[in-house]
Every structure is written in C-alpha cells, then in structure tokens.
Amino acid sequence: MSSISKPLLQWFDQHGRHSLPWQANYSTGDLQQSSGRSPQGGQGNPANIYHVWLSEIMLQQTQVSTVIDYFNNFIHHFPSLTALADASEDNVLAQWAGLGYYARARNLHKSAKIIMQDYQGVFPDNIEQVVALPGIGESTAGAILSISHNQNHAILDGNVKRVLSRYHQVKGHYGQAQTLKQLWVLAKQHTPNTRNNDYTQAIMDLGATLCTRSNPDCGRCPVQQGCQAYQHNTQAEYPNPKPKKNKPSRSIAMLIYQNKQGQIYLEKRPSKGIWGGLWSFVECKDSSQDIMRTIQQFDASAHINKMLKPIKHSFTHYHLIINPIIVDCLEQTHGFQSINQLKVGVPTPVNKILAQLD
Ligand code: SF4
DSSP: OOTTHHHHHHHHHHHSOOOOTTSTTOOOTGGGGOOOOOOSSSSSSOOOHHHHHHHHHHTTSSOHHHHHHHHHHHHHHOOSHHHHHHSOHHHHHHHHTTSOOTHHHHHHHHHHHHHHHHSTTOOOOSHHHHHTSTTOOHHHHHHHHHHHHOOOOOOOOHHHHHHHHHHTTOOSOTTSHHHHHHHHHHHHHHOOSSSHHHHHHHHHHHHHHTSOSSSOOGGGOTTGGGOHHHHTTOGGGOSOOOOOOOOOEEEEEEEEEEOTTSOEEOEEOOSSSTTTTOEEOEEEESSHHHHHHHHHHHOTTOEEEEEOOOEEEEOSSOEEEEEEEEEEOSSOOTTEEOGGGOOSOOOHHHHHHHHHHO
16 A cells, blocks of 8 residues: 555544445435445445435536536435436526536436446446546546445545645646656555545545645545655645636626516527526627627617626636626516426526625
8 A cells, every 4th residue: 555545544543434325335315216236345335426426527617516506406306317317408497507617417417318328327346447438537437436335446536636646746737648657657546556545535535635735634534654745844836736728708698588567588698608408688798789699689678777786707717797787578478487496407606696686
C-alpha cells in the first residue's frame, strides 16, 4: 500500500462517511427496488449501482450536503433504472431543477435508455462500456465501478485533484494537460489493489471534510506525515490557481408574458445549448427595437407593464445579465400556465423571477 492509502484506509474505518443514501449498507423501502447487477465488493448490503451512478453524476458539480435531498427525491420519483428510462425528459428535468448543469440530467436519461436497449437494463460492469455512456468520464466511471463492484480503478475528481496537488506539491493548474496527466499518474500510483471501493470513498471524504479548499484541517489529517504542502506550509498555494481570464458579459431581455388571468407564458428551450430542454420565458436581445419587435410578433395588442430588477447569472465562460420585463397580453390564452401549477423544469434565474411574481 502507498504512503496515502494505508493511513487513509485506517482513518476511513473510524472517520469516513458510511451512511450516505447511496452507499452500501444503507437501506430504505423503495431504494431496494432499483435495477442493476449485484456487486461483488463491500460488506453487508452491496451498493446499488443505479444509486452510485446517480450520486456520482449529481456530485460532479455539487457538494454532498446539497445532493442528499435531490438524490432522495430523484429516487422517490424514479426508483429504478427502468423507471428513469421510461420517464419523459420534462419529468426528469423537473426533478433535477435547481441542481444546475442540466446536461447531466439529459445524459442520465439518455444513458438509462441506452442501458435498457443495449444491456437489457443491466448497468454495464466493463469500464470501456461505462465510459462510452453519455456524460461519464474516466474518473466517474472508475468511481462507479469501484464503489459498486470493488473493481480496481483510480479516480480523479475535484477532491482527489486537490489532495494530490497538495500532497505532492504539483505545479500548474489541473486544467492544463500536462498537470492533469501528472495527477492521473499519481492517482494510479496511490490506488490500492485491495479495498478499492473503500479507498475511493476515503480519498473523496478526505478532500471533502479535511483537505478542503480553504483552511484544510491538517492537524487531523491522516496523511500529513507525507504531505509536502503540510511540511512546507504551502497548503494555500496548491492546487495552483487557474490562470486568470476576465469573463465577458452578455445581456438579454426575458419577456414575461402575462394574460388577464395572471397566467404566464413559458416555452421549452431546444435540447442543445444552455438550459437545454428546460422551460423559460421568451428571450431576445436587450435593445428596445428587439424587445418591441418580439412583443409585437407574439401579441400585437400586448404592452409593457414594468421592468423587474436585472439578474446576473454566471456560467463557466461568461456572465449573463437578464433584464426581466413583464408584458401584459390582452388576447393570448394558448400556452399560458398558472405559476402555482407549473410541473416543468425551469432554470434557476427563471425560478428567481417567478418568486418575484408571487
Ligand atoms: S496534510 Fe493538510 S494539505 Fe496535506 S493532504 Fe492533509 S489536509 Fe491536505
């Protein structure tokens, strides 16, 4: 075992997280119905691969504390892989709404259909087949098969990148190919042949609970003896920050068409592009000419009621400034919905606007 895996596994037995809803040994009534082959690893109740897969996708951009409620709700609505494959995309997106990065939900849904069709509803246990599913990279595939089947795979999620960057004082940002390659080599070197499932969970737990982004709790860290950043007091320098680039801003208008009954109009966005497949207000360029033209095309007798406060929403590569405008429609009724009866997934900024309308 390596200088990380041995002390880490000892620490995990005492201090790791063992009762997350998607882990082995955790059980509730309806969680038992899920589909997936019985794993070989772990003790007691084996981890259900459908639950592990779902949790790993949710955890890609989101912390455990946020994921737990979404996970339980999702499993309640789609208790098995079959139920997920049979659901409509709108329903899947509605249960995902608020977690963000909606491509993850669309890919989950697509993958469930592929598994039903190509693998007779059984989640594949071969890493090449898992990586070939939409939305699953090498690290996520490794984590799924390690945790559910105790297969021997390394992982390199955000937590592991942080731990290894500090432990070895790895230079460069992991967005750069050379640095990423070096981290993968280290991840593979430290991954043990035995108890692979526990190690995978343990190194994620270490990054999430002790080797945190700011103020790592080195005093309680099981691997502090070999940690270069701890030895040289350089924890704050690793991982090296991403080279700075100023994000550009883009401005749009969102038109909140409202009819006489107080209902609003939402349209389904194309499945490709931002917020793909979610429902949103009609949008246009933020110029008075474009706004008036778009309103006229929708309803010639409509008029602007008022402008709401702009909302800033940040994506990875740019900031979006949304100017919401309430537009009163006199004639239109088709396609309008009552706010308190909405059953579709909407993007976070649209949710914020809806809250202002209540
Ligand atoms: S000693 Fe500190 S910096 Fe090093 S791995 Fe542990 S928590 Fe992270």
